[in-house]
Amino acid sequence: xxxxxxxxxxxxxxxxxxxxxxxxxxxxxxxxxxxxxxxxxxxxxxxxxxxxxxxxxxxxxxxxxxxxxxxxxxxxxxxxx
Numbered sequence: 001x002x003x004x005x006x007x008x009x010x011x012x013x014x015x016x017x018x019x020x021x022x023x024x025x026x027x028x029x030x031x032x033x034x035x036x037x038x039x040x041x042x043x044x045x046x047x048x049x050x051x052x053x054x055x056x057x058x059x060x061x062x063x064x065x066x067x068x069x070x071x072x073x074x075x076x077x078x079x080x081x
Contacts (some may be wrong), residue, residue: 008045008046008050009054009061011045012045012054012055014015015044016058016059016078017062019061019080019081020080021078021079021081022064022077022078022079023078023079025067026060027077027079028077028078028079030077030078030079031075031078032075032076032078033076034056035054035058035077037047037055037059037076038050039046040054040073041055041067056058058066059076062067064076064078
């Protein structure tokens with residue numbers, strides 16, 4: 001019997017990178033906080049599999065750069081591919 005373990009960070013990266021790429025302030029089409037992204041992803045992925053830390057790491061690995069607009073409130077800029 002084999003047990004299949006899903007790497008949720010890789011799933012988050014896949015979901016984001018299929019349609020979006022990093023943007024800057026002038027090229028952004030969407031702006032989301034880390035918390036808003038987590039909430040959106042919890043609709044698709046198991047509720048306890050996604051948290052702010054996982055999403056933050058996944059976005060950094062995809063080349064996104066967080067913009068801290070308020071202390072510890074990070075926003076991410078996206079554009080469609």
